[in-house]
Amino acid sequence: MVAKFIITPFIQVLRLRIQVLALLLSDWNTGITGIEVYNNIFQTTGGAYLVDIPTGYDGYFAGNLYWASGGTFKIRYHNTNYNSVNSWRAVSGNEKVGSLLTGITADPLLLNVGSNSVVWPAPTYSLNAYMTSASSPAINTALNLNSLFAI
Numbered sequence: 001m002v003a004k005f006i007i008t009p010f011i012q013v014l015r016l017r018i019q020v021l022a023l024l025l026s027d028w029n030t031g032i033t034g035i036e037v038y039n040n041i042f043q044t045t046g047g048a049y050l051v052d053i054p055t056g057y058d059g060y061f062a063g064n065l066y067w068a069s070g071g072t073f074k075i076r077y078h079n080t081n082y083n084s085v086n087s088w089r090a091v092s093g094n095e096k097v098g099s100l101l102t103g104i105t106a107d108p109l110l111l112n113v114g115s116n117s118v119v120w121p122a123p124t125y126s127l128n129a130y131m132t133s134a135s136s137p138a139i140n141t142a143l144n145l146n147s148l149f150a151i
Contacts, residue, residue: 023051035059036149039142041108041132047071055079061094063102063143069113073105097148109136 022042037059042050043066050066053059055078066085068074075082082088085103089095095103112129132138145151 022049023053033058037061037064038145039063041065041067041110041138043067043069043108043110043113045069045071047074049074049076051075051077053077059094061103062097063141064095065108065138065141066103066105067107069107097143102143104137104141106137108138109133 022044023037035058038061040063042064044050045068047068048071050068050073051061053076066073066075073083073085075088077088077092077094080091082091085095085105089101089103095101109132110129111131111133115129
């Protein structure tokens with residue numbers, strides 16, 4: 001199965017300390033591959049995983065910003081833990097387009113984090129929480145998916 005997603009997740013760890021993470025592929029059907037994740041902000045709190053892709057699944061990530069607010073950077077990919085984008089990139093080939101290194105770790109400077117829920121079917125432009133501030137490192141850094149991948 002091949003799928004292309006542009007996912008914009010933000011999930012906080014609840015006060016009960018339930019481990020919630022930004023992106024998880026699991027319990028669907030092993031063998032899912034071809035997931036492509038571009039130009040997102042992944043932010044977690046409390047030490048939750050930013051990304052968790054178990055063995056038997058595969059995904060390609062490029063152009064994303066990762067921020068572990070109040071915790072350590074954690075990505076688990078094929079049951080191996082990584083503590084930086086660089087270490088994950090070196091082993092998995094993610095956050096790289098040809099020789100261009102993509103993906104950064106930085107505070108995205110989101111406004112009103114945790115003050116509102118993202119509720120479908122409200123259009124994203126109507127939400128006042130989770131918008132980037134004027135000085136966010138995420139502004140004007142997205143990959144041009146049309147020129148790079150014709151999507």
